[in-house]
Amino acid sequence: MKRIFRAGVVLAAAALTSAPRADTPVDALKKSLPPVVDPAAIDQSVDPCIDFYQYACGVWLKATPIPPDQQIWWRVSDLDEHTRAVLAAILEEAAAGHGPKTENRRKIGDYHASCLDEAAIDAKGLKPFTPELDRIAVLKNKKGLAGLTAHLHLIGATPFFSFSSTQDYTEATMMIAQADQDGFALPDRDYYLADEFKSERADYRAHLARMFGLLGDGIKKAKAEADAVMRVETALAKAAMGLVERREPENVHHKMTLAELAKLMPSFDWKAYLVGVGAPAFTSLEVSDPGFFKGLEAALKSVSLADWKAYLRWTLIHGLVSSAPKVFVDEDFAFFDQRLGGQAKIKARWKRCVDATDEQLGDALGDAYVEREFRPEAKQRVLAMTRQIEKAMEANIKTLDWMSSKTKVRALEKLAGVAYKIGYPDKWRDYSKLEIVRGDALGNMERASVFELRRQLAKIGKPVDRGEWSMTAPTNDASYDLQSNTIEIPAGVLQPPNFDMKTDDAANYGNLGALIGHELTHGFDDEGRHYDARGNLQDWWTSEDARAFKVHASGFVDQYGAYVAVTNSSDPSNEVQMDGALTLGENIADNGGIRLSYEAFLRMPGAKAGTDSLGYTPAQRFFLSYAQGWCVNRTDEYAKEAAKTDPHSPGKCRVNGVLVNMLAFREAFACKVGTPMARARVNRVW
Numbered sequence: 001m002k003r004i005f006r007a008g009v010v011l012a013a014a015a016l017t018s019a020p021r022a023d024t025p026v027d028a029l030k031k032s033l034p035p036v037v038d039p040a041a042i043d044q045s046v047d048p049c050i051d052f053y054q055y056a057c058g059v060w061l062k063a064t065p066i067p068p069d070q071q072i073w074w075r076v077s078d079l080d081e082h083t084r085a086v087l088a089a090i091l092e093e094a095a096a097g098h099g100p101k102t103e104n105r106r107k108i109g110d111y112h113a114s115c116l117d118e119a120a121i122d123a124k125g126l127k128p129f130t131p132e133l134d135r136i137a138v139l140k141n142k143k144g145l146a147g148l149t150a151h152l153h154l155i156g157a158t159p160f161f162s163f164s165s166t167q168d169y170t171e172a173t174m175m176i177a178q179a180d181q182d183g184f185a186l187p188d189r190d191y192y193l194a195d196e197f198k199s200e201r202a203d204y205r206a207h208l209a210r211m212f213g214l215l216g217d218g219i220k221k222a223k224a225e226a227d228a229v230m231r232v233e234t235a236l237a238k239a240a241m242g243l244v245e246r247r248e249p250e251n252v253h254h255k256m257t258l259a260e261l262a263k264l265m266p267s268f269d270w271k272a273y274l275v276g277v278g279a280p281a282f283t284s285l286e287v288s289d290p291g292f293f294k295g296l297e298a299a300l301k302s303v304s305l306a307d308w309k310a311y312l313r314w315t316l317i318h319g320l321v322s323s324a325p326k327v328f329v330d331e332d333f334a335f336f337d338q339r340l341g342g343q344a345k346i347k348a349r350w351k352r353c354v355d356a357t358d359e360q361l362g363d364a365l366g367d368a369y370v371e372r373e374f375r376p377e378a379k380q381r382v383l384a385m386t387r388q389i390e391k392a393m394e395a396n397i398k399t400l401d402w403m404s405s406k407t408k409v410r411a412l413e414k415l416a417g418v419a420y421k422i423g424y425p426d427k428w429r430d431y432s433k434l435e436i437v438r439g440d441a442l443g444n445m446e447r448a449s450v451f452e453l454r455r456q457l458a459k460i461g462k463p464v465d466r467g468e469w470s471m472t473a474p475t476n477d478a479s480y481d482l483q484s485n486t487i488e489i490p491a492g493v494l495q496p497p498n499f500d501m502k503t504d505d506a507a508n509y510g511n512l513g514a515l516i517g518h519e520l521t522h523g524f525d526d527e528g529r530h531y532d533a534r535g536n537l538q539d540w541w542t543s544e545d546a547r548a549f550k551v552h553a554s555g556f557v558d559q560y561g562a563y564v565a566v567t568n569s570s571d572p573s574n575e576v577q578m579d580g581a582l583t584l585g586e587n588i589a590d591n592g593g594i595r596l597s598y599e600a601f602l603r604m605p606g607a608k609a610g611t612d613s614l615g616y617t618p619a620q621r622f623f624l625s626y627a628q629g630w631c632v633n634r635t636d637e638y639a640k641e642a643a644k645t646d647p648h649s650p651g652k653c654r655v656n657g658v659l660v661n662m663l664a665f666r667e668a669f670a671c672k673v674g675t676p677m678a679r680a681r682v683n684r685v686w
């Protein structure tokens, strides 16, 4: 358990591992957060020059099993639990009618209370779903599919495709409509097509049949419906583009007129769809993947109406399952989380409801969270860090030996154009038009989905709002948006063990600094480099420089492609290899990010401080802090899914894969060239 490192003593860890873990908000709030650098996590029996990840994380890895309600557990996951408990306290207070008497507080309290009341949801059974199921049942012909799809998209189901708005790829100041592939429930197209997922497919089919059974269908009918859904989703998956292909911006940028889209998919009544979904008038849109819509057209022609109805019922119950009776929730958990993710136990209801409220009423909850948890001085400190890291990037670009001065001018322009959003938005979202009713869990969820999709669609044809946030304030993460050239660093990430106002520069730059550097480098990775300072998809590279970029990047593709993502000790032939192309952008960002942060850190007074009480130099503390940010245990199932779908490398590779490329690391730990952590060949892009 995480709490064991609080005291920073290994012996205490052993004594406390059998203590029950926090399963109520009060328990979670009692625990203190782990320090940014935790000496008690280090395995002193490991040589840091042989396996630095094992050295930095070894004791923690052994002492910290994955909690039964999780699939992946980081050293930083204690912060997630802490934040969720803070949010639960806010929501319980709001639900009880205490605290500020605002309409937003009333809404988050009512939303949460309705979600928590499992007994009331169970007592209603499928009744709240009946009007939706009836709409599907009365469908008379395929022409009616478009209007029905619009309705389902609004209430939170995703049949066929997705439709929303995005920043215009070539006119970066404006928003445009966007249609993209979607409509299949397994994590990736390969789950339907590749041999390695045969057994997952068989179990998925059984899950589908059980869900239809719960909807009231007899065994024979349920099995036939499961087969129908498999046929439909396999056809969609076949038509869909793979994740690696989608990394190339030109592959997902196809601006066309509505008439052209209608020609691509003439069997679908686009007019009825757009009216149904409430989109404003527009003439052209982004169709991310025209091949997918062509495939959808073929399916529309060949699949029978009865099969489409089975598919739509499935997308409805699957999309809204968290507000369905417990038997549905349990069945959904058993397949998607347990079978595919290796999670032993479903999360406590209060945790799921906090997450749902954060997802659907994020700014109303985030406002209350910031009031309680955020310290404005943290924003100043982080802003100062971003400036230092940006300066390091500027120096790096200027001295890069593989880039011409012509492209450097444009790269520096792009760097100067990056905007930082730290903490929380200047303007909170307005929920006044969203109706939340105590006791109506499904209705609340549907209305919140309608509200969100309508909000997205209302942006079509309007100027881009660069100040808008995509993450909620309590989120323990950060992001870079390549289309708006902005970085989000939410309040939720600015806490230990990521960052601590009270700790030294070495620790803060090693962890949060590397994260800032990582996001900044995304603007210049294999995807980000295609966008200019204002976020236009525009080639600002000379052809020689683009070639040089690819040569340097290919070093990472080869290096990471050689790592094993999932080891299987019982069956070595079942090992899963990492995908160096899928993870290229994140690996470029990891490698660039820590370099920038280290160079920024060297300019801090803390870089010249003496050794700490354990004898670590500031440089050593910097790298320990970096590595301990990635200490992680994962279930084998989760690891297998991540190897296929996650563009991030596993924690161990994010540490060792990066540090083997850093000369400063081998100097800090006196690793001789030829030891595993000091390879002769060093890869570098930025």
Ligand SMILES: [Zn+2]
Pocket (backbone or CB within 6 Å): 518, 519, 522, 586, 589
């Ligand atoms: Zn990233």
